[in-house]
Amino acid sequence: xxxxxxxxxxxxxxxxxxxxxxxxxxxxxxxxxxxxxxxxxxxxxxxxxxxxxxxxxxxxxxxxxxxxxxxxxxxxxxxxxxxxxxxxxxxxxxxxxxxxxxxxxxxxxxxxxxxxxxxxxxxxxxxxxxxxxxxxxxxxxxxxxxxxxxxxxxxxxxxxxxxxxxxxxxxxxxxxxxxxxxxxxxxxxxxxxxxxxxxxxxxxxxxxxxxxxxxxxxxxxxxxxxxxxxxxxxxxxxxxxxxxxxxxxxxxxxxxxxxxxxxxxxxxxxxxxxxxxxxxxxxxxxxxxxxxxxx
Amino acid sequence: xxxxxxxxxxxxxxxxxxxxxxxxxxxxxxxxxxxxxxxxxxxxxxxxxxxxxxxxxxxxxxxxxxxxxxxxxxxxxxxxxxxxxxxxxxxxxxxxxxxxxxxxxxxxxxx
Numbered sequence: 001x002x003x004x005x006x007x008x009x010x011x012x013x014x015x016x017x018x019x020x021x022x023x024x025x026x027x028x029x030x031x032x033x034x035x036x037x038x039x040x041x042x043x044x045x046x047x048x049x050x051x052x053x054x055x056x057x058x059x060x061x062x063x064x065x066x067x068x069x070x071x072x073x074x075x076x077x078x079x080x081x082x083x084x085x086x087x088x089x090x091x092x093x094x095x096x097x098x099x100x101x102x103x104x105x106x107x108x109x110x111x112x113x114x115x116x117x118x119x120x121x122x123x124x125x126x127x128x129x130x131x132x133x134x135x136x137x138x139x140x141x142x143x144x145x146x147x148x149x150x151x152x153x154x155x156x157x158x159x160x161x162x163x164x165x166x167x168x169x170x171x172x173x174x175x176x177x178x179x180x181x182x183x184x185x186x187x188x189x190x191x192x193x194x195x196x197x198x199x200x201x202x203x204x205x206x207x208x209x210x211x212x213x214x215x216x217x218x219x220x221x222x223x224x225x226x227x228x229x230x231x232x233x234x235x236x237x238x239x240x241x242x243x244x245x246x247x248x249x250x251x252x253x254x255x256x257x258x259x260x261x262x263x264x265x266x267x268x269x270x271x272x273x274x275x276x277x278x279x280x281x282x283x284x285x286x287x288x289x290x291x292x293x294x295x
Numbered sequence: 296x297x298x299x300x301x302x303x304x305x306x307x308x309x310x311x312x313x314x315x316x317x318x319x320x321x322x323x324x325x326x327x328x329x330x331x332x333x334x335x336x337x338x339x340x341x342x343x344x345x346x347x348x349x350x351x352x353x354x355x356x357x358x359x360x361x362x363x364x365x366x367x368x369x370x371x372x373x374x375x376x377x378x379x380x381x382x383x384x385x386x387x388x389x390x391x392x393x394x395x396x397x398x399x400x401x402x403x404x405x406x
Contacts, residue, residue, distance in 0.1 A: 028374065028375060031373050031374055032374055035369075035370065035373055035374065037366050037369055037370055037388070038370075038384075038388070048373075052373070128329045129328075129329045129330065129365060129368055129369060129372070130327065130328045130329040130330075130361065130362070130365035131365070132365075132366070132369070133359075133362035133365070133366065176358075176359070181362075184329060185329075185369075188329035188365075189326075189327060189328075189329050191362055191365065192359075192362055
């Protein structure tokens with residue numbers, strides 16, 4: 001990747017003669033806006049790093065002086081020769097004079113590391129710290145949730161993970177992928193990636209005809225392990241829950257939960273002549289009032 | 296963005312662990328968060344987290360406390376907060392997340 005000049009003053013939105021207080025104020029404001037613990041946007045972490053790097057340089061008088069000298073020479077070179085290549089300029093002229101080696105590893109930009117030496121950040125920060133825990137939603141079918149298995153999923157940061165889904169996970173549960181979160185700081189351990197499980201509801205709706213609900217009927221219901229025959233008791237209204245014991249999701253500690261079948265009474269959208277006559281006759285003779293007692 | 300330090304695009308790993316894991320000692324939380332034990336105690340005194348089991352002499356904590364602790368410490372360092380402020384922000388973030396989850400669930404179409 002080509003090395004570009006970074007304008008740290010522009011990143012923080014401050015003037016080149018900004019005081020230390022102005023710089024700190026600008027940094028704090030932008031840090032609050034882009035801190036990855038506060039901002040879930042996909043580019044927030046990158047912006048936050050950029051802001052942190054700019055503040056690291058502009059808040060340290062010796063780094064700022066070195067950076068200002070680089071900037072002045074770079075601009076002078078640009079004005080003299082038009083659109084010069086910054087990497088050539090850095091390697092052939094300014095760079096070697098100002099580079100300082102601080103030690104091992106740093107997570108700042110290549111521009112920063114070329115200018116100040118890898119590890120300058122580590123020396124400036126106050127110690128190692130675990131990285132960000134990340135959250136993602138794992139959508140599962142009921143079958144996957146019951147049986148478990150492997151699933152490949154893409155995360156917001158572009159990584160692709162192959163996940164072993166434990167059998168019996170449930171809606172709302174979280175799966176922790178240890179060490180798969182954000183990178184640690186200054187040698188600190190990485191954070192964890194959490195997957196929040198969202199699966200199909202264990203409630204199954206059962207459509208029944210009005211006469212089935214009134215008279216009772218035995219009907220077929222799809223379950224996780226095939227079709228079951230369910231007895232709908234006579235006098236079942238919409239919303240009645242029928243429990244199929246042991247036909248639900250696998251439990252963590254063995255066995256299975258229950259599957260709830262919810263009765264929903266359906267009527268024909270278009271009545272045949274005979275149906276209409278029968279319904280009208282029923283309406284004439286029936287004393288049933290579903291709104292009785294509702295005032 | 297610099298390509299340096301980016302991890303491989305594809306990560307394959309051992310069987311996933313459940314969040315519901317065995318409680319761990321203070322020292323484990325400290326190691327996983329990358330901080331000193333004294334700092335864990337300090338945050339605990341501000342109510343960032345509480346023991347889930349164990350005794351008063353040997354309290355045990357949920358493993359996820361390490362992530363919570365690291366988050367508080369990142370916020371404290373990066374935003375210039377004090378300890379109480381960092382703990383308060385963590386609590387408010389938890390509350391926001393809880394409300395967002397609830398809203399998401401309410402908005403999801405149900406079959």
